[in-house]
Amino acid sequence: MAETRWLDDREMRAWNGFLAASALVNRRLDQQLKDDSGLSHPQYEILVRLAAAPDHELRMTELANGLINSKSGLTYQVTQMEKAGLVRRRSCPSDVRGVFAVLTEAGLARLEAAAPGHVTTVREILVDVLTPEQLDALAAGLGEVSRRLREQGA
Amino acid sequence: MAETRWLDDREMRAWNGFLAASALVNRRLDQQLKDDSGLSHPQYEILVRLAAAPDHELRMTELANGLINSKSGLTYQVTQMEKAGLVRRRSCPSDVRGVFAVLTEAGLARLEAAAPGHVTTVREILVDVLTPEQLDALAAGLGEVSRRLREQGA
DNA sequence: GGGTGTCGGTTCGAATTTGAACAACTCCCC
DNA sequence: GGGGAGTTGTTCAAATTCGAACCGACACCC
Numbered sequence: 001m002a003e004t005r006w007l008d009d010r011e012m013r014a015w016n017g018f019l020a021a022s023a024l025v026n027r028r029l030d031q032q033l034k035d036d037s038g039l040s041h042p043q044y045e046i047l048v049r050l051a052a053a054p055d056h057e058l059r060m061t062e063l064a065n066g067l068i069n070s071k072s073g074l075t076y077q078v079t080q081m082e083k084a085g086l087v088r089r090r091s092c093p094s095d096v097r098g099v100f101a102v103l104t105e106a107g108l109a110r111l112e113a114a115a116p117g118h119v120t121t122v123r124e125i126l127v128d129v130l131t132p133e134q135l136d137a138l139a140a141g142l143g144e145v146s147r148r149l150r151e152q153g154a
Numbered sequence: 155m156a157e158t159r160w161l162d163d164r165e166m167r168a169w170n171g172f173l174a175a176s177a178l179v180n181r182r183l184d185q186q187l188k189d190d191s192g193l194s195h196p197q198y199e200i201l202v203r204l205a206a207a208p209d210h211e212l213r214m215t216e217l218a219n220g221l222i223n224s225k226s227g228l229t230y231q232v233t234q235m236e237k238a239g240l241v242r243r244r245s246c247p248s249d250v251r252g253v254f255a256v257l258t259e260a261g262l263a264r265l266e267a268a269a270p271g272h273v274t275t276v277r278e279i280l281v282d283v284l285t286p287e288q289l290d291a292l293a294a295g296l297g298e299v300s301r302r303l304r305e306q307g308a
Numbered sequence: 309g310g311g312t313g314t315c316g317g318t319t320c321g322a323a324t325t326t327g328a329a330c331a332a333c334t335c336c337c338c
Numbered sequence: 339g340g341g342g343a344g345t346t347g348t349t350c351a352a353a354t355t356c357g358a359a360c361c362g363a364c365a366c367c368c
Contacts, residue, residue, distance in 0.1 A: 004270040011281050014289040017296035018280065022176040023221050024303040040324085060347060067177045073325055075348060080324095097333050097346045116158040125303060126172065127165050130295045135168040137291030141284045142171035149178040149279060194354085215316060224356055229318055231354090251316045251363050315364075324355070334345075 025125055032121045037114035042069060042077055044118065047086065047103065047111040056103035057090065063101055086110055179279055186275045191268035196223060196231055198272065201240065201257065201265040210257035211244065217255055240264055 007015060030041045039047070049066055050056055064074040078101050081087040086107035092098030103111075130138065161169060184195045193201070203220055204210055218228040232255050235241040240261035246252030257265075284292065 004273055005277065006273060007276070007281065010286070010289055010293065013293035013297065014284070015276060015281060017293050017300060018175075018179075020221055020300040021172075021296035021303075022180065024300055025172075026176065028303060042324090061345085064347095067174055070326055071347070072327075072349080076324070095334070095346080099347065119158055119160060122161070122169060123159065126299055127161065127169060129299050129302060130168070132164070134291045134295035135164055137288045138295065139164065139167035139171050141288035141292065142175035143167065145280055145283050146171060146174040146178055148283060149175075149182060196354090213316085218317095225317070226319080226357075227355060233318095234354095249316085249364075253317065309368105311366105311368090313365085315362105317361095319360075320358090322356090324353105326351105326353080328350090330347105330349075332346085332348105335343085337342100338340085 021126075028125055029118075029121065033114065033118060036117045037110065039110070039114055040077075042073075043081060043086075044111075044114060046074075046077060046081065046101070047107055047114075050087070050101060050103040051108060051111055056108070057100045059092070060099050060101060081107070175280075182279055183272075183275065187268065187272060190271045191264065193264070193268055194231075196227075197235055197240075198265075198268060200231060200235065200255070201261055201268075204241070204255060204257040205262060205265055210262070211254045213246070214253050214255060235261070 026041065033039045033041055033044050037044075045066070046063060049063060050058055060071075060074060060078070063078075064071050069077065078087055078089070082089060086104060088102045088104050090100040090102050092100055127135070180195065187193050187195055187198050191198075199220070200217065203217060204212055214225075214228060214232070217232075218225050223231065232241055232243070236243060240258060242256045242258050244254040244256050246254055281289070
């Protein structure tokens with residue numbers, strides 16, 4: 001096949017920065033959430049997406065597609081959160097197979113309690129560290145990256 | 155306490171883009187590596203770092219600090235890779251407690267076989283998707299983010 | 309020398325994640 | 339109606355992850 005096009009210096013720095021930041025940010029976030037609110041990062045994401053959804057409910061599949069988990073991983077997390085009373089399952093009337101995950105009062109309360117600390121951390125470790133130009137470059141560049149991966153992966 | 159400074163639109167887009175890209179890129183990478191070379195992403199990272207080190211060996215602690223794993227996670231991975239013959243342990247002469255992980259011939263060969271496919275994927279999903287300006291913004295911005303997390307975490 | 313504190317790595321158990329296999333169901337086209 | 343074919347969500351076993359506890363050295367200080 002064609003010669004491999006190795007990464008030059010600039011590309012290498014960007015790639016390494018991305019990889020390192022990705023790992024470190026995720027770790028830090030997980031820790032802050034767990035310490036302050038007893039939620040894992042995946043669980044927090046689920047709460048956010050449910051809270052943003054109409055009627056505070058989403059189909060399992062939609063929730064899984066968001067990202068993060070495989071289907072089975074989602075099943076597991078929702079089960080955990082159901083035990084904790086943050087979420088409730090409701091079967092879909094029009095399709096017997098379908099299952100909605102519904103945010104409970106307690107779930108919403110838990111999210112609202114966790115959000116301020118979470119946002120503060122996000123600013124601290126990433127948003128407030130970047131210049132406005134860098135923020136825009138991230139939004140545009142990584143947005144495009146995600147878009148491609150999403151449709152390609154489908 | 156002070157009011158929470160929520161994220162505005164621009165900040166939100168950057169943050170979401172980062173989170174999504176982080177998750178999707180990692181997933182994709184892991185999959186490509188596993189399919190093409192039977193290596194997990196953590197294992198690949200370990201090989202890369204050992205190959206770059208003088209004498210192809212590093213102390214366990216240094217390897218763990220790089221990033222990625224907790225100490226125990228590293229122990230696990232090195233054990234796996236040792237079974238697979240990619241790496242070998244050598245105890246440190248000057249400090250009985252210390253352990254070096256040493257890259258083997260087979261390990262190096264495995265890395266060299268995996269590298270081209272890996273780099274190609276990295277280009278495909280990230281590097282070649284970004285403009286040169288975005289690459290520089292990523293390198294600078296996320297580099298700074300990582301640096302802070304590293305020293306702060308220490 | 310004899311504490312005392314810290315370091316480097318491993319071990320342990322518990323939690324989480326994944327992919328593959330599965331069962332139940334919907335859809336579509338004949 | 340009657341098959342496939344594709345979906346949906348769960349279950350299962352296996353792999354991986356983490357943190358806390360641990361053990362054996364080092365280091366230092368008196």
